[in-house]
Amino acid sequence: MNKLFGLIGKNIGYSFSKKYFTEKFEKEQLSDCSYENFDLSAISQFPKLLRENPTLSGLNITIPYKEKIIPYLDKLSKNAHKIGAVNCIKFTKNGKLKGYNTDYYGFKKSILPLLQPHHQKALILGTGGASKAVAFALEELGILYTFVSRSKKENALDYKYINATTFDNYQLIINCTPLGTHPNIEECPPIPYDYFTPEHIAYDLIYNPEETLFLKHAKSKGAVTKNGYEMLVLQAEKGWKIWNKKSISTFRSTDTAI
Incomplete structure (x- = not known):
């Protein structure tokens, strides 16, 4: 039986996943596997998607549904539950949908080689x-963090309060917003880039373009920079392992590390 995999999101024509998995299937001669984009205008369309695609064997989830998908799932892995976001769904042997988070794994593994002892916050x-996935990874790495938000939120810093002192105290700046994604490549988060130094890491989850304006500004001040491509590859391969791992009949968590 042919196995269908896919990505759920909104306005996902740019998708990394479809190209990556299509090439992977061709390279590994997995002729019974295919990958499609499922662009949903609302998450309420998800049950209909399942009905219309009975050969679905695994799904990736992207913006803006990583949190909204959770009520439609039967179970979450321990870490997906702690994070509160899902980017990978496994179709279990008994027909249940189990949510995982592989974003945190990809981020953690990709940033680890860049970290120096002074990268504390x-x-x-x-x-x-x-x-949320990035925050979970930072917790595991023992790095303190603060969220930054455009809107007033509890436990989040407003962009207008970021200054030289902030950059003295925070050596790792991670862009988890879509600002700067193709085709809007002239956009970037509103932070004072002049305060970046060679002691800083600027990490952008965006991979298209390869170097965002956020990364260009940080790089011009000597900061170490990295985009999200390796993170995406790592999370994709972890998702592939999850999809192909046999479910255990009692439907316990099959991978507590995810």
Whole structure:
């Protein structure tokens, strides 16, 4: 039987996942596997999507549904529950839908080689599902963090309060917003870029374009920079392992590390 995999999101024509998995299936000669984009205008269309695609065997979830998808799932992995966001769905042997978060795994593994002892605190730009996964990874790495938001939110810093002292205290700046994504490449988070130094890391979850305006500004001040491509590859491969791991009949958590 052919196995269908796919990505759920909104306005996802730019998708990394479809190209990545299509090429992977061709390279590994997995002729019974295919990957499609499912662009949903509302998450309420999800049950209809399931009915119309009975061969679905695994799904990725992207903006803006990483949190909104949760009520439609039967179970979450332990870490997805702690994070409060899902980017990977496994169709279990008994027909249940189980949500996982592989974003945090991809981010953690990709940033680890860049970290130095002085990287003790991080600013997370944005408060969506991706930022929650990044926060979880930072907790595991023992790095303190503060969210930054355009709107007034509890436990989040307003962009207008970021200054030189902020940059002295936070050595890791992570963009989890969509600002700067193609085709809107002239956009970037409203922070004072002049305060970046060679002691800072600027990490952007965006991978298209390869170097966003956020990264260009940080790089011009000597900061270490990295985009989100490696994170995406790592989370995609972790998702592939989850989809292909046999479910256990009692439907316990099959991978507590995700």
